Amino acid sequence: MPPVSLASIESTGTNYLHHIEANHFVLDTDEPAKLGGQGAGPAPFDYYLASLAACTAITLRMYAQRKGWELGRFRAELALTRDDDGRLHVHRVLRSDQPLTDEQWKRLLEIVANTPVTKAMREGAEISSARGDAL
Known part of the structure; x- marks a missing residue:
């Protein structure tokens, strides 16, 4: 593969x-x-959030363009927190300088819940490691 x-x-x-x-x-x-x-x-967790932010912005821009919606200046603000049990939580806030309807926002929030990186983070990935040859 x-x-x-x-x-x-x-x-x-x-x-x-x-x-x-x-x-x-x-x-x-x-x-x-x-x-x-x-x-x-x-730091590594900064890149973790940055990858999700990038996927969020790119996916929503692609979707809005296909729909003919003007997102204008778009911003996604992400925060990573850890609860008392040590579990990580990401909260995303989306903003646009364009007057989007409630229905458009509803659809954008549905789309953002299923971006490729969102799914990968939510579902996890199998991680394997191996020893390589000396440098």
Whole structure:
């Protein structure tokens, strides 16, 4: 089965700062100083939320274009929290500078509940690991 996406990460020798290569894009990740990092890049959970935010915005823009709806300037604000049992919760708030009807908002909220990344996060993914050859 062909991969949907590919990414790799390599250490930099500076505590938790790492370089990520996703497709042909290079990103950095780090932990905040309070966790021993340098704060030189988004932390892993920042990327977790960012991937959901990106999928949210792109999916809704595609849907609105197909429907001929003008989303105008669109914004999705996401917050990740952990409850007393340690379970993660994501809350998404959607905003547009266009006067969308209640029916349009209702449909957009239905669509956003089923974006590809939303489904992957909600349903989970099987994760396997293997040892590779030396660098």
